[in-house]
Amino acid sequence: SRVSMKVPEVVPGIRPGGGRMTRMQSSAQMGLKGLRFLDKTSGSKEGWKAVERRFDEMSKASGRLPKESFGKCIGMGDSKEFAGELFVTLSRRRSIEPEQGITKEQLREFWTEMTDQNFDSRLRIFFDMCDKNGDGMLTEDEVKEVIILSASANKLAKLKSHAATYSSLIMEELDPDDRGYIEIWQLETLLRGMVSAQAPEVKLKRTTSSLARTMIPMRYRSPLKRHVTRTMDFAHENWKRIWLVTLWLAANLALFVYKFEQYKRRSSFQVMGNCVCVAKGAAETLKLNMALILLPVCRNTLTTLRSTALSHVIPFDDNINFHKVLAGAIAVGTVVHTLAHVTCDFPRLVSCPSDKFMALLGPNFGFRQPTYPDLLASAPGVTGILMIIIMTFSFTLAMHTFRRSVVKLPSPLHHLAGFNAFWYAHHLLLLVYVLLVVHSYFIFLTRIWYKKTTWMFLIVPVLFYACERIIRKVRENNYHVNILKAAIYPGNVLSLHMKKPPGFKYKSGMYLFVKCPDVSPFEWHPFSITSAPGDDYLSVHIRTLGDWTSELRNLFGKCCEAQVTSKKATLSRLETTVVADSATEDTRFPKVFIDGPYGAPAQNYKKYDILLLIGLGIGATPFISILKDLLNNIKSNDEVESMHGSEIGSFKNSGPGRAYFYWVTREQGSFDWFKGVMNEVADNDHSDVIEMHNYLTSVYEEGDARSALIAMVQSLQHAKNGVDIVSGSKVFAQLCILI
Numbered sequence: 001s002r003v004s005m006k007v008p009e010v011v012p013g014i015r016p017g018g019g020r021m022t023r024m025q026s027s028a029q030m031g032l033k034g035l036r037f038l039d040k041t042s043g044s045k046e047g048w049k050a051v052e053r054r055f056d057e058m059s060k061a062s063g064r065l066p067k068e069s070f071g072k073c074i075g076m077g078d079s080k081e082f083a084g085e086l087f088v089t090l091s092r093r094r095s096i097e098p099e100q101g102i103t104k105e106q107l108r109e110f111w112t113e114m115t116d117q118n119f120d121s122r123l124r125i126f127f128d129m130c131d132k133n134g135d136g137m138l139t140e141d142e143v144k145e146v147i148i149l150s151a152s153a154n155k156l157a158k159l160k161s162h163a164a165t166y167s168s169l170i171m172e173e174l175d176p177d178d179r180g181y182i183e184i185w186q187l188e189t190l191l192r193g194m195v196s197a198q199a200p201e202v203k204l205k206r207t208t209s210s211l212a213r214t215m216i217p218m219r220y221r222s223p224l225k226r227h228v229t230r231t232m233d234f235a236h237e238n239w240k241r242i243w244l245v246t247l248w249l250a251a252n253l254a255l256f257v258y259k260f261e262q263y264k265r266r267s268s269f270q271v272m273g274n275c276v277c278v279a280k281g282a283a284e285t286l287k288l289n290m291a292l293i294l295l296p297v298c299r300n301t302l303t304t305l306r307s308t309a310l311s312h313v314i315p316f317d318d319n320i321n322f323h324k325v326l327a328g329a330i331a332v333g334t335v336v337h338t339l340a341h342v343t344c345d346f347p348r349l350v351s352c353p354s355d356k357f358m359a360l361l362g363p364n365f366g367f368r369q370p371t372y373p374d375l376l377a378s379a380p381g382v383t384g385i386l387m388i389i390i391m392t393f394s395f396t397l398a399m400h401t402f403r404r405s406v407v408k409l410p411s412p413l414h415h416l417a418g419f420n421a422f423w424y425a426h427h428l429l430l431l432v433y434v435l436l437v438v439h440s441y442f443i444f445l446t447r448i449w450y451k452k453t454t455w456m457f458l459i460v461p462v463l464f465y466a467c468e469r470i471i472r473k474v475r476e477n478n479y480h481v482n483i484l485k486a487a488i489y490p491g492n493v494l495s496l497h498m499k500k501p502p503g504f505k506y507k508s509g510m511y512l513f514v515k516c517p518d519v520s521p522f523e524w525h526p527f528s529i530t531s532a533p534g535d536d537y538l539s540v541h542i543r544t545l546g547d548w549t550s551e552l553r554n555l556f557g558k559c560c561e562a563q564v565t566s567k568k569a570t571l572s573r574l575e576t577t578v579v580a581d582s583a584t585e586d587t588r589f590p591k592v593f594i595d596g597p598y599g600a601p602a603q604n605y606k607k608y609d610i611l612l613l614i615g616l617g618i619g620a621t622p623f624i625s626i627l628k629d630l631l632n633n634i635k636s637n638d639e640v641e642s643m644h645g646s647e648i649g650s651f652k653n654s655g656p657g658r659a660y661f662y663w664v665t666r667e668q669g670s671f672d673w674f675k676g677v678m679n680e681v682a683d684n685d686h687s688d689v690i691e692m693h694n695y696l697t698s699v700y701e702e703g704d705a706r707s708a709l710i711a712m713v714q715s716l717q718h719a720k721n722g723v724d725i726v727s728g729s730k731v732f733a734q735l736c737i738l739i
Contacts, residue, residue, distance in 0.1 A: 048111055051075070055104055064101035074111070089129045090114075137181035143167040240315040245325075248292075252329070255288055256281035267360040268445050271352050275344035276445075282337040287457040289329045290436060294461040296323040298468045303510075303599040317601040331395060334388065341384075346375050364444045379442035383435045390428050390435075397425040405546070419546055423523060433458065476515070476593050479504070483589040484537055486556045489672045492544035493618065494553045497531075498592065500538050508532060508625040509602030513595040514540065519551045524595060528621035530674075532628035538594070541673055543618040555590050602626065611659040620663050624674050627690060630659055631681055634689055657689065664695040 054073045059065050065073060071083025090110045091098045102110070113125065144167035174182040235242060260281040263269055268276050296302070296319035306316050349357070350372050357369050375381050401407045403422040415421060440454035485497040496514075506512075506529060513524040525548060531539040544553045602622045605611055613623040681690050 066101045067098050139181050140167050140171050143170055252285045255284040259284040272345045272348045275340050279337050279340035282333045286333040287454050289326050291457040291461045293326040294465045298464050299598045306599040380439050383439040387432050387435045390432050394425045394429050397422045472595050475595050479594045491667050494542045496540050498538045506597035507603040508629040509600050509622045510597040512597050515593045516590055518590040530621050530624045532632055534632045541621050559589055609657050611656045613661045615663050617665050659690045661692045666697045
């Protein structure tokens, strides 16, 4: 696997004896891009106006800007320590006492120098920040201080704790004569070399961008052709969804029209007109959709069907989306059905002349013309009202703003927002199905039992769903798993390694449900499986995001013994890891039950020759299982080849021939979650089947002075020891910023 990165070679042009290197215009421009304090627009007039405005606000009393407010004034409010050192450096060069603050004119001088587009000027500022005593030389302690400063600004706790080690590494690289200091030209040479190594990429990017304009296909050049092509592309990519939704819409329309025309020929039409036709047409679509909505949540059935030929024509991966669409259709049907009855049908029934009513509808109502309250108090009326109340409550709590706790409700209503409220409210819908059957049985306009068809629509889906729940209950009793290991990682991530139950078979990319009775005896929560099918254990990684996960993390945290790992690369991490002893495992860890496995889109990865896996934070969990499975295949292939002395088949036959994994995270500690997997890939993937790219977004953009030294140390350490200082693994982590 590709995980290494070379340290750029020192560029030529250094005079013997420590002289300054000769600068060319082109290289100075490259250096400028590689070492800038602020973004590209910071030196503009608008940038200074914003700084000037903040100065006026912060210096109203004395007319001078104190050191403590400098960072916020220039737009570095989140890096106060770094901005403070910058303030001291610029003040020292002008013989200004930092504690006395600066005037607006002095701030303008600072700003002009900071935004100067000259490479030498910026490098001198950076060097002076390192050179605390102003003697023109950097000692190891001064380098260490700047590393600590940069690590703090970029929220890299591990790097900060190892500042002494990495400052020694820089001195070892730049001070081979062991003089105890380094000079500016040495630091400049290394920084310039790092930027030069990136120059070809910039040039290639520009060339590729220019070529792209000349390579646009003819079908995209005309607006009409472009629209037609995009429509065809959309249809090609979404044909499964299109035909299924079209079929569903056609079925709803057919049922509505059928019922509408049926009631148009009945005696009730002479009393209530088209209103009763609309109400009954909407009711017929409700029967269909109330039946269909159960099927997308029959997880066991869908998991089985994913592996059949039906998966080629039915988009099983969209089951939840289809479930939501059906819920929307039910809401619309309910509104239409209810409004047609209460605003039109009921008033017409009540106001109908008695003779006409008795002649046409008397037998349906027991030869008694009802009043409006009578209709509302009847069995269909009461059950209808109850169903509307329950569905409104459940549908509201299922909305994204409530389910994800986006909306913040005051106490005690805050319990109505969150996954727990959504989960419990959804189970109230079981009562709706009971009420729906009662509602349809007591309707006035149909008296013969076999013409009351609601139960016919519901019976098969309800039986399917009932079997699903029975299977889950049986699994709950059979799948009480023993915890082998629990680990709490930075970022509040709980890792559980469990003994795999007999007969538990799954594919990489699948997920399972976890229940911990000590937290809640009813709640099940889904998590991606992070172990590979070939592993002799099951593992999940759980990020603390809500009430249930917080309680689970705290519960296991109490059972674990805090210990610091022995590896130097992870000394700053306090990892809680305990391996359960067979005699005490039940007492050391809480009981955990699992339900699954269940299918997910990622499980079909073996159908493809090339994989592109992109994960954000904890969202990388399903891909970790895939990487482990690919790695196990690589190992087994290597064993077969070593035993037989020649290739027996190829890796391509057992899965993808190439995999690219991109993981973007904003916390340095996140790399600890799967560091073992990354190291294992680096050690065993000799054929470069898996290519891994880690990106850390908590640092400042590449070239910012706050991250320049970190990038330098990172390159030196990785080239020397093969271990990345950011990820703590053998995979090089890119420092980047998200825009």
